[in-house]
Each structure stands twice: as C-alpha cells, then as structure tokens.
Amino acid sequence: MTSIDDVAASLGVSTATVSRALRGLPGVAEETRARVNSTAKELGYVPSSSASGLASGRTMAMGVLVPVIDRWFFSAVLEGIDRRLRAAGYDLVLFSLGGDGVNRDRVFHRSILRRRIDALLVMSMHLTPEERKAVQQLEYPNLVIGGAVEGVRHVGIDDAQAARDAVEHLIGLGHTRIAHMRGGGSFDIDFEVPRLREQAFRDAMTDHGLTVREDWTAFGDFRFVTSRASALAMLADPRDRPTAVFCSSDEMAFGVLTAAAELGIDVPRDLSVIGIDDHEFAEPMGLTTIRQDPAGQGAYAADLLLGELMRNEPADDPPSRPHALVVRKSTGPAPS
Amino acid sequence: MTSIDDVAASLGVSTATVSRALRGLPGVAEETRARVNSTAKELGYVPSSSASGLASGRTMAMGVLVPVIDRWFFSAVLEGIDRRLRAAGYDLVLFSLGGDGVNRDRVFHRSILRRRIDALLVMSMHLTPEERKAVQQLEYPNLVIGGAVEGVRHVGIDDAQAARDAVEHLIGLGHTRIAHMRGGGSFDIDFEVPRLREQAFRDAMTDHGLTVREDWTAFGDFRFVTSRASALAMLADPRDRPTAVFCSSDEMAFGVLTAAAELGIDVPRDLSVIGIDDHEFAEPMGLTTIRQDPAGQGAYAADLLLGELMRNEPADDPPSRPHALVVRKSTGPAPS
DNA sequence: ATGAAAGCGCTAACAT
DNA sequence: ATGTTAGCGCTTTCAT
Numbered sequence: 001m002t003s004i005d006d007v008a009a010s011l012g013v014s015t016a017t018v019s020r021a022l023r024g025l026p027g028v029a030e031e032t033r034a035r036v037n038s039t040a041k042e043l044g045y046v047p048s049s050s051a052s053g054l055a056s057g058r059t060m061a062m063g064v065l066v067p068v069i070d071r072w073f074f075s076a077v078l079e080g081i082d083r084r085l086r087a088a089g090y091d092l093v094l095f096s097l098g099g100d101g102v103n104r105d106r107v108f109h110r111s112i113l114r115r116r117i118d119a120l121l122v123m124s125m126h127l128t129p130e131e132r133k134a135v136q137q138l139e140y141p142n143l144v145i146g147g148a149v150e151g152v153r154h155v156g157i158d159d160a161q162a163a164r165d166a167v168e169h170l171i172g173l174g175h176t177r178i179a180h181m182r183g184g185g186s187f188d189i190d191f192e193v194p195r196l197r198e199q200a201f202r203d204a205m206t207d208h209g210l211t212v213r214e215d216w217t218a219f220g221d222f223r224f225v226t227s228r229a230s231a232l233a234m235l236a237d238p239r240d241r242p243t244a245v246f247c248s249s250d251e252m253a254f255g256v257l258t259a260a261a262e263l264g265i266d267v268p269r270d271l272s273v274i275g276i277d278d279h280e281f282a283e284p285m286g287l288t289t290i291r292q293d294p295a296g297q298g299a300y301a302a303d304l305l306l307g308e309l310m311r312n313e314p315a316d317d318p319p320s321r322p323h324a325l326v327v328r329k330s331t332g333p334a335p336s
Numbered sequence: 337m338t339s340i341d342d343v344a345a346s347l348g349v350s351t352a353t354v355s356r357a358l359r360g361l362p363g364v365a366e367e368t369r370a371r372v373n374s375t376a377k378e379l380g381y382v383p384s385s386s387a388s389g390l391a392s393g394r395t396m397a398m399g400v401l402v403p404v405i406d407r408w409f410f411s412a413v414l415e416g417i418d419r420r421l422r423a424a425g426y427d428l429v430l431f432s433l434g435g436d437g438v439n440r441d442r443v444f445h446r447s448i449l450r451r452r453i454d455a456l457l458v459m460s461m462h463l464t465p466e467e468r469k470a471v472q473q474l475e476y477p478n479l480v481i482g483g484a485v486e487g488v489r490h491v492g493i494d495d496a497q498a499a500r501d502a503v504e505h506l507i508g509l510g511h512t513r514i515a516h517m518r519g520g521g522s523f524d525i526d527f528e529v530p531r532l533r534e535q536a537f538r539d540a541m542t543d544h545g546l547t548v549r550e551d552w553t554a555f556g557d558f559r560f561v562t563s564r565a566s567a568l569a570m571l572a573d574p575r576d577r578p579t580a581v582f583c584s585s586d587e588m589a590f591g592v593l594t595a596a597a598e599l600g601i602d603v604p605r606d607l608s609v610i611g612i613d614d615h616e617f618a619e620p621m622g623l624t625t626i627r628q629d630p631a632g633q634g635a636y637a638a639d640l641l642l643g644e645l646m647r648n649e650p651a652d653d654p655p656s657r658p659h660a661l662v663v664r665k666s667t668g669p670a671p672s
Numbered sequence: 673a674t675g676a677a678a679g680c681g682c683t684a685a686c687a688t
Numbered sequence: 689a690t691g692t693t694a695g696c697g698c699t700t701t702c703a704t
Contacts, residue, residue, distance in 0.1 A: 001451075003681055014691045019683065029689060046445070049452040050389035051681035054696045059386060061429070061452070069418060070411040070631075079406045082432045091447050093397070094430045096418045103422050109382070111427050115337075116385040116397070139337075225620045258621060261597065284561045285594060295406075339697055350675045355699065365673060387697035390680045 002043045011039050022047070049091075061091040062305065063117035067125035067190075069096050071222075072251065072279055073294050074123055077145055080298025081121060088306050093117055097125065108134060119305040121145060121298075122152070126190045141308040143318075145301050147192035155301040158320040159193055162290045163200035163248070165325055166274045169288070170244045171208050174334035175272060178205065179216035179234060179242035181227050181252045194222070197248040197276070216242050220252035227255025235263055235271070243334050244272040250279035253287055257330065268332030278326055286329035297321050338379045347375050358383070385427075397427040398641065399453035403461035405432050407558075408587065408615055409630050410459055413481055416634025417457060424642050429453055433461065444470060455641040457481060457634075458488070462527055477644045479654075481637050483528035491637040494656040495529055498626045499536035499584070501661055502610045505624070506580045507544050510670035511608060514541065515552035515570060515578035517563050517588045530558070533584040533612070552578050556588035563591025571599055571607070579670050580608040586615035589623055593666065604668030614662055622665035633657050 008015040013032065021028045021036035028036075039045075053059040062085055066074045078094075085092050093116060095107055108131055112120065122135060124146020135142060136151045148154040170178055180201045183194035198217075205212050218234050220227030227247065235241055235256075247253040253275030257267060265271050275282065278291035304315050344351040349368065357364045357372035364372075375381075389395040398421055402410045414430075421428050429452055431443055444467055448456065458471060460482020471478060472487045484490040506514055516537045519530030534553075541548050554570050556563030563583065571577055571592075583589040589611030593603060601607050611618065614627035640651050 001681095005681075015682080016684085016692080017690055020690090023683095027689060032689080046449045046451065048390070048681055049450045050386045050395060051696090052683070053386035054384070054390050054698080055681075055683040057683090057696075068415065070408070070415045072406070075406040075411040078430075079404065079432070079434060082405060082430065083434055086432070086434070086443060089442070089446065091452060092430045092432075094414075094418065094428045096415070096422070096428075098415060098419055098422070106425070107422060110425065113382045114385045115382065116427060224617050228620045254617070255620065281560050281590070284564045284591065337697095341697075351698080352676080352700080353674055356674090359699095363673060368673080384697055387680090388699070390682080391697075391699040393680075393699090 002045045004045070004047065007036065007040050007043055007045050010043065011035060058309075059116055059118050060089060061093050061117045062302070063093045063095055063112060063120040064123065065095045065097070065112065065120065065125070066123045067097055069094070069098070073146070073277070076294035077123060077298035080295030080300075081302045082298075083295075084299045084302035084306065090118075090306070104128075104131075113138075118309055119143075121301055121305065122149065124156070124190045124193060126185070141305045141314070143301050143305055145297055147190035147196075149190070149192075153317060155297055155304070155318045156321060157292045157297075157323045159196040160200040160203075161320075162276055162292065162323040163197040163246070164204045165323070166276060166290050167201050167204040167246050168208075169274060169325055169327070169331065170246060170272060171204070171210070173244075173272065173331060175244040176210055176334070177213075177216075177242045177244070178210065179213070179218065179245045181218050181220040181230065181245055181247040181256060183248040183252070184219055184221035184226075194248055201246055213242075220247065220249075220255060222249050222252060224251050224255045224258075227252035228259045229255075231256040231259035232262070235259060235265060241265075241271075243270070244274070244331070247273065247275045250275035250277035250282050250287060250289055253289065253330070254279075254281060254285065257285065257287070267330055270335055272331040272334075274331055276323075282326075283328070288328045288331040289326055290323050291326045292321070292323045337384075338381045340381070340383065343372065343376050343379055343381050346379065347371060394645075395452055395454050396425060397429050397453045398638070399429045399431055399448060399456040400459065401431045401433070401448065401456060401461070402459040403433055405430070405434070409482070409613070412630035413459060413634035416631030416636075417638045418634075419631075420635045420638035420642065426454075426642070440464075440467075449474075454645055455479075457637055457641065458485070460492070460529060462521070477641045477650070479637050479641055481633055483532075485528075489653060491633055491640070491654045492657060493628045493633075493659045495532040496536040496539075497656075498612055498628065498659040499533040499582070500540045501659070502612060502626050503537050503540040503582050504544075505610060505661055505663070505667065506582060506608060507540070507546070509580075509608065509667060511580040512546055512670070513549075513552075513578045513580070514546065515549070515554065515581045517554050517556040517566065517581055517583040517592060519584040519588070520555055520557035520562075530584055537582055549578075556583065556585075556591060558585050558588060560587050560591045560594075563588035564595045565591075567592040567595035568598070571595060571601060577601075577607075579606070580610070580667070583609065583611045586611035586613035586618050586623060586625055589625065589666070590615075590617060590621065593621065593623070603666055606671060608667040608670075610667055612659075618662075619664070624664045624667040625662055626659050627662045628657070628659045 008018045021033040120142040122144045144154045218230035275289040344354045357369040455477040458480045480490045554566035611625040
C-alpha cells in the first residue's frame with residue numbers, strides 16, 4: 001500500500017505538502033498541487049481513514065441507528081441521509097437493532113461509542129432508559145428522526161396535526177362513523193408516533209361532536225398483513241360498519257383496501273380509506289393520504305448535523321417538517 | 337476521552353496488558369483481566385477504532401455497496417447482512433450510488449478504497465467497466481449478491497431456473513396464452529437478472545411448443561407503478577388477452593393484480609398471475625410466487641466474507657441459493 | 673504473566 | 689510556500 005510518504009518521496013517534497021495539496025488547503029503553489037495530484041493518482045495512493053481519523057480526530061463518517069432496515073419509512077429516510085452524506089464526502093455507518101433484541105447493548109457500547117463516527121442520527125425507535133441516557137450524553141452532535149425522544153433534538157412532521165388533517169378530511173366529506181387503524185409497538189419502533197396519531201384521531205372526533213367506538217379502533221401494527229386481518233374482522237358485519245377508516249400509515253391502508261375488496265365493499269362508495277405517508281404504492285393504488293417526505297426529512301437532518309460539524313456550533317431547534325393532504329380515489333362522500 | 341493509557345496508569349500496569357486483557361487474548365492472569373475490565377468500565381473507556389485500525393490493519397467494518405436503498409430486495413438483503421455483522425462485532429458501512437449518477441466515482445475511489453473497511457459486499461448493480469475492474473482488483477475479500485458480475489464471486493438464486501419454474505407452473509395449469517412483465521434497467525440495478533429471467537421465460541415457452549407474443553412482453557421496470565400502467569394497456573382488449581402473466585418480480589405482479597381489478601378481470605378465473613420474490617405483501621395479497629430469501633442471501637454472503645477474514649484464506653465458490661414455488665390464490669387453471 | 677518501545681499513516685502546530 | 693516534528697491511541701514484537 002502506497003502511503004503519503006511514498007508520494008512525498010517520489011516528488012521530493014514533504015508529507016505535509018502532500019497532505020495540504022490533496023486536501024485542497026491553502027498555502028500550496030498551484031503547480032505543486034497539480035504535481036502532487038497527478039503523482040498520487042499514478043501511484044494509486046488512497047489515504048487511510050484510520051490514520052487521518054486518528055490524527056485529526058474526525059472520522060468523516062456519520063452513524064445512523066435504525067430499529068429495522070427493511071421498512072419503507074426507514075429505508076426512505078436512509079436514502080435521503082445517504083445523498084447528503086455522499087455529497088459532503090461523509091461515509092454512512094449503519095447500526096440496526098434488528099428485530100430480536102440480541103446484542104443491543106453491544107451495538108450501543110462497542111460500536112456507537114467507539115469513535116468511529118463524528119455524529120449520530122437516531123431513527124424513531126424505542127430506547128431503553130439507559131440507551132436514551134447514553135444518547136443524551138453523547139459528546140458528538142446527534143438528532144432523532146421520526147418520533148421524539150425526550151431530551152434529544154428531533155426532526156419530523158407534526159404527527160398530531162397530520163392525523164387531524166386526515167380525520168377532518170373524512171369529517172368534511174360527511175362521515176360520522178369513522179374507524180381507526182392504529183400502528184403498533186413491534187420492531188422496536190417508538191411508541192410516540194402511533195400514540196400521537198391515535199390521540200389526534202380521538203381529539204378530532206370529540207371536537208366535532210363524534211363518538212369513538214372502541215370496537216372500531218383496530219390494531220394494524222403498521223403492517224399490511226396485520227391490518228388486513230384486523231380490517232376483515234372490523235368490516236365483517238354489513239349492517240354495522242364504519243363508512244370510513246383513518247389509518248396511521250399507508251401500508252395499513254393497503255391492508256384495509258385489500259380487506260374491503262375481499263369483502264366486496266366498494267371504495268369509495270361504501271367505504272372511504274385514508275392513510276399517512278404517501279408510500280410508493282399509494283399513487284398507483286389511488287389512495288388518499290397525508291404525504292410526508294421521509295427522504296427529505298433524512299436529508300434535512302443530515303444537513304443539520306453536517307452544518308454543526310462544519311461550523312462547530314449547535315444549530316437551532318429544527319421546526320416541524322411539512323405534510324400535505326393528497327386526495328385520490330379512496331375517499332368520497334359518506335353514503336346517505 | 338479516557339484512553340488505554342489512563343486505564344493502564346490507573347491500575348499501575350502497562351498498556352499492553354490492558355490491550356490484551358480487553359481483547360481476551362491469552363497471557364493475562366485471570367485476576368488481572370478482571371481488574372482491567374472493571375476499571376475500564378468504571379472509567380468509561382471506549383477503544384478508538386481509528387487507533388486500533390491503524391495499529392492492527394483491521395477496521396472491523398464491512399462495506400456494502402447498493403444501487404439504491406429503498407427497494408424491498410436491497411433493504412431485505414441489508415437486514416440479513418447486518419445481523420451477521422453485528423453478531424461478529426463488525427460494523428456496516430453503507431455505500432449507495434443512489435439514483436442520480438452524481439459522485440459515483442467519488443464514492444468508489446474516496447470511500448470504498450479508503451481502507452475504512454476490511455471487506456466489500458456489492459449488491460446486484462450495473463457497474464461501469466472501470467468500476468468492475470476496481471472491484472476485481474480489490475485487495476480485500478469481496479462478493480457480489482444478486483446478479484452476477486463477470487470476474488467476481490457471486491451469491492444468489494438460480495434466476496433462470498426460478499423463472500422457468502414459474503412459467504412451468506402456469507403451463508402445468510393449462511395456460512398457453514402467457515404474457516411476461518419484465519424488469520428493467522432503472523436504479524442502476526444490474527441488467528443480468530431481468531435478462532436471465534426473460535430468457536428463461538422464452539426458453540420455457542419454446543420448450544413446451546408455445547409461442548411468445550411480443551406485444552405480450554411488457555416492461556414493468558421492477559416497479560408497481562410502471563407495471564400497472566403496462567398491464568392496463570396489455571389487458572385492455574377483452575377479446576384478445578393473455579390468460580396468465582409471469583412477472584419477474586412481486587412488485588410488478590401487484591401492479592398487474594391492481595390493473596386486473598380495475599379492468600374487472602377476475603383473478604384467477606380469467607387471469608393467473610405469478611411473481612418472483614415472496615415480497616412481504618405477497619401472502620396477504622394471495623399472490624402465487626417463487627420465493628427467494630434475500631435476508632438469508634445477505635446473511636450467507638456476510639458469513640462467507642467473515643469466514644475469509646477470520647481464516648485468512650478464500651472460501652469455495654458459493655452454490656446457488658434456494659428458491660421455491662409458493663402457490664396461493666392468484667393462479668388457477670386456464671379458462672376453457 | 674507482564675513491560676518497553678517501535679511503529680501504523682496521517683495531521684497540525686511551529687519553523688523557515 | 690514548504691519543511692520538521694510531535695503526537696493521535698492503539699497493537700505488536702521482543703524482552704524480561
């Protein structure tokens with residue numbers, strides 16, 4: 001492996017000059033810089049991140065902690081984070097607590113704290129009290145995306161308002177018999193988001209003088225399968241059925257849509273369905289939903305941390321990220 | 337930040353002893369080891385990966401290169417890789433070439449070659465000739481998952497056989513008017529997989545004396561949206577319609593299913609649909625498919641590389657990973 | 673079983 | 689504009 005010394009020796013300059021030239025620092029003659037660059041390339045020189053990390057104290061890597069990788073929301077956020085990091089020359093170290101709780105603390109202690117990263121992004125997950133404390137005490141910039149974690153800065157949409165917008169869209173269409181498909185606690189996903197959305201549903205109903213029927217509050221666990229099963233039961237009785245379902249996520253809305261089709265219920269004539277997310281499948285499925293932009297949130301969060309890393313001073317508390325109602329074909333006026 | 341020296345000083349032993357004790361190396365008295373461990377914990381000592389990486393030459397991190405993150409297959413494979421790495425105490429550095437071709441070579445040169453990682457996993461993507469060459473010349477263990485790349489070891493299912501199994505399932509049900517929804521070249525996903533599957537479709541048809549109608553070979557780009565649109569066109573004419581569609585992926589099969597529902601075509605009475613993947617939504621949607629296990633493939637690949645890293649000698653060429661036909665409700669006998 | 677000391681390959685003052 | 693020289697915090701011989 002050719003090192004910086006090889007490049008320096010081959011040119012008859014000092015390693016310091018090579019280092020400066022390669023990193024684009026001032027104080028190097030343009031001609032020297034050019035020669036350094038070309039010799040470095042010739043020799044196939046690639047700087048060692050361990051060495052520069054050790055010497056400079058910056059690893060040029062950012063950590064991202066997720067509860068699971070293969071869920072639409074998380075991978076979409078990751079995508080957004082990745083773009084920004086790449087543009088900034090940062091690498092992305094991915095930590096997943098993945099499903100089973102095995103090795104959780106090892107991940108936390110060995111990896112996350114191991115100075116492999118300059119900053120940490122935590123994605124909406126349920127942290128144990130010790131874990132939360134560990135994050136709060138981190139000596140490098142950090143941020144939570146998605147559900148809020150007490151004592152840590154947070155980037156995300158206004159979940160309560162988003163849910164309320166969805167419910168009020170249904171109410172505005174004349175619906176009064178409205179059910180709720182709520183998210184859940186699997187995957188170590190945080191509990192804050194589903195709770196906020198459910199509460200907003202209840203508040204909106206109450207504010208409009210409508211009653212919430214507990215047997216119309218089903219558990220979908222943020223998943224297609226679970227939601228379909230719950231919906232099948234909830235919609236079974238043709239004589240006593242909700243006319244609309246507010247789902248805390250699009251994937252659950254797909255489950256309701258599928259169940260409705262299986263039961264021969266016409267959407268939106270007999271049943272309106274609305275979700276939250278604007279999942280990739282929402283548009284082709286004609287699903288009305290509250291759009292949020294996970295990739296945008298990831299990019300925003302990454303930028304914020306990157307900014308702190310550059311300027312070396314904490315940024316302001318980030319405002320809520322935007323959401324928007326997207327009306328498609330799955331919602332319509334309440335049947336008379 | 338407490339360093340290894342602090343721990344050593346506080347105990348009155350040498351840094352070498354601390355290093356040995358903490359890493360579980362032999363040649364340390366049990367009593368000493370215990371004292372070291374407890375003092376290290378007390379002092380909140382966390383080893384620096386840069387320092388140990390520099391000194392030992394091993395970063396304890398593995399790189400994973402993906403064309404995009406937020407596609408079901410890729411994130412599922414990632415999930416599998418992550419589990420194994422975590423268990424082995426390795427960190428996962430994620431490189432994405434993400435959509436637009438921006439910064440591609442920077443990722444390749446700056447990051448991947450920067451000795452931040454001990455091994456590299458490349459996920460099924462289209463590499464430029466130079467990139468392919470760079471991978472082939474990598475000085476650390478590497479492997480491709482998904483579509484094969486010439487000159488690089490490869491882990492994946494037997495795509496030709498998987499596709500053939502799907503087509504022969506349809507033929508076995510008496511279908512002769514079979515269409516194909518093929519994958520595509522977006523996302524920088526590699527071209528080998530869609531090509532292999534299409535070729536297998538053609539071969540199977542020919543072998544059974546059936547003809548392939550070019551107007552029944554639609555482009556779905558491995559995506560729901562695109563596939564739905566293509567299917568809408570392909571299935572529009574009730575008097576001249578295929579009775580079955582073989583889709584190169586489940587997401588495309590969902591598109592066909594949706595299109596069929598919109599057109600009022602009964603599945604499976606009037607139309608059979610089969611996919612490849614066994615996507616999370618396949619079971620609740622009742623989709624017949626060829627199951628492959630992306631997480632398993634990821635785990636398998638990670639294990640292989642991890643093994644080489646431990647034993648320091650190349651492993652055998654990996655055999656094809658298994659696939660299996662899963663019959664559900666979307667396929668049935670050909671209409672008479 | 674433990675210690676001393678020489679690096680690993682860079683960066684960052686401080687000189688010149 | 690360039691060079692010199694300490695480290696950065698570990699691992700790893702080689703001694704003892």
